[in-house]
Amino acid sequence: MSFGGPQWPQEPQQQGQQGYGQQPGYGQQGQGQQQGAGNGYGYPQPQQQGGGYGYPHPQQPARPNPFPGAQGSGETPDWSALADASASRGRRKRLLMIAGGVLATVAVGAIVATAVVSTNKKNDEAKNGPVPTGTVSSTGTPTPEPTFSSVAPPPPPNPKDYISDPKKDKAPLTAEGLFPGKKMSMNGRAYKKGATSATTNCAAVTQGGLGGVLKRNGCQRVLRATYVKDGVAITVGVAVFPSEAAAQKAKDQATGGVAPLTGAGVGDFCHATVCLRRSNAIGRYAYFTQGGFTSGKKVTKADRPVFQASDDLGTFAFNQIYARGRAQASAAAGAPGE
Numbered sequence: 001m002s003f004g005g006p007q008w009p010q011e012p013q014q015q016g017q018q019g020y021g022q023q024p025g026y027g028q029q030g031q032g033q034q035q036g037a038g039n040g041y042g043y044p045q046p047q048q049q050g051g052g053y054g055y056p057h058p059q060q061p062a063r064p065n066p067f068p069g070a071q072g073s074g075e076t077p078d079w080s081a082l083a084d085a086s087a088s089r090g091r092r093k094r095l096l097m098i099a100g101g102v103l104a105t106v107a108v109g110a111i112v113a114t115a116v117v118s119t120n121k122k123n124d125e126a127k128n129g130p131v132p133t134g135t136v137s138s139t140g141t142p143t144p145e146p147t148f149s150s151v152a153p154p155p156p157p158n159p160k161d162y163i164s165d166p167k168k169d170k171a172p173l174t175a176e177g178l179f180p181g182k183k184m185s186m187n188g189r190a191y192k193k194g195a196t197s198a199t200t201n202c203a204a205v206t207q208g209g210l211g212g213v214l215k216r217n218g219c220q221r222v223l224r225a226t227y228v229k230d231g232v233a234i235t236v237g238v239a240v241f242p243s244e245a246a247a248q249k250a251k252d253q254a255t256g257g258v259a260p261l262t263g264a265g266v267g268d269f270c271h272a273t274v275c276l277r278r279s280n281a282i283g284r285y286a287y288f289t290q291g292g293f294t295s296g297k298k299v300t301k302a303d304r305p306v307f308q309a310s311d312d313l314g315t316f317a318f319n320q321i322y323a324r325g326r327a328q329a330s331a332a333a334g335a336p337g338e
Contacts, residue, residue, distance in 0.1 A: 157332050159325035163283030164244040171328050174198060178238060178320050179225035186312040191227035191234075195263035198223045202239060208256020210288070217250040218242050226261045227313060232305050233269045234291035234313045235260045238321065241284045251281035258288040267294060274298040276310050280318070283325065287317040 162168045175196040184191045202219035203211030214222070224237040237258035241247040257277035260270045269275075275292035276299050291310045292299050299306050 157329035159322060159329045160283055161325070162328040162332075163285060163321055163325035166242055166284065168328065168332075169284065169325075171324060173221070173223070173240070173324075175223045175225060178223050178324075179236075184227055184313075184316055186316060189229065189308070189312060191229045191309070191312065192265075194226035194228060194233075194266035195261050196223075196225045197261055205237065205259050205261075206256060207259050207290075210254060210256035210258065213250055213253045213255065214239055217246040217253075219250070222258075224258065224261045226264075226266050227309075228266055228294065229309060230305060231294050232291060232309045233260070233266055233294050234289055234309045235270075236287060236289050236313045236317050238285055238287045238317055241286065244284050247281045247284050247286040250286045251279050254279040254286075254288065257290045260290055269294050269296065271296075274300075276306050278310055278314060280314060282318055282321055285321045287314065287321070289313050289317075 175198040179193065179196055182193050184193060197205070198221065199205055200221050202214040202222045205222050205224060206214065218241055219239050220242065221240045222237050223240075224235055226233060226235045228234075235258055239247070239250065241250060257275075257279075260268070260275075262268050270290055270292045273292060273296050275290050277288070277290050279286065279288045281287070289310050291306050291313070293303075293306070
């Protein structure tokens, strides 16, 4: 096992390899002396490959001896003892390595054990109860997640309810508020507005039998406005009743018509001549129109401009009444507690 440090020393080289101190000239003199004794002079025997002078050839420089104690002593080192010593040192270092590995293993085991204990502790907490969800405030208290009701929200208020019930229909009601501006346009057809009026004496602004009809059904107010276009004048009158049923009865019983309103640039019309009269109702409101030529000409079924003007002013009155209900419903939907 390696821990990234230096490698352990290799074993000394032995058989078949040149070991430490095996260079010529180290530990070879004893043999030379034995050979020299054979020639009777006490000197080493000249080598056979010499140059003829009886001296040995120059030898190569020797490598440094790793065991200085044996150098120059004339004794041959005990290679077996050296090998045993080196092997002993190697065994001691390996034992140190093994001991270090055991300590490292124990340390790793301790870390793993700690991790297991921590994991088990976390699992125990999860088993004992759910961890609160949501964000954590700066004080460390979990902020509850928003909850949503399973009950469907109520539908938005119906505008018709507000123009049918006088307890809900509380918005201000004036002629200028119901007929705003100086002109009215319907599908690209522009009508100039003339005079406007409002009265609680409903019968006073009618012709024929309409006054009696309004009175019998409890009419509270009549608001009028006149519009002109290309020689055709139309007066529209809106009558207010205490209930939707009363307005519907007044529409069904209608006879005669609303009196033409002159002034503000509009002359007399629909007197002693034939004019077009119509009536309708929505909620607690009934509305009536009377239209004819400003020239006093009689209206016939062929007079398309008069019928078109009557349709436009009737649609305009309907839209203005319904817009009143829509505005009140929208305000109620946005009010607290509604």
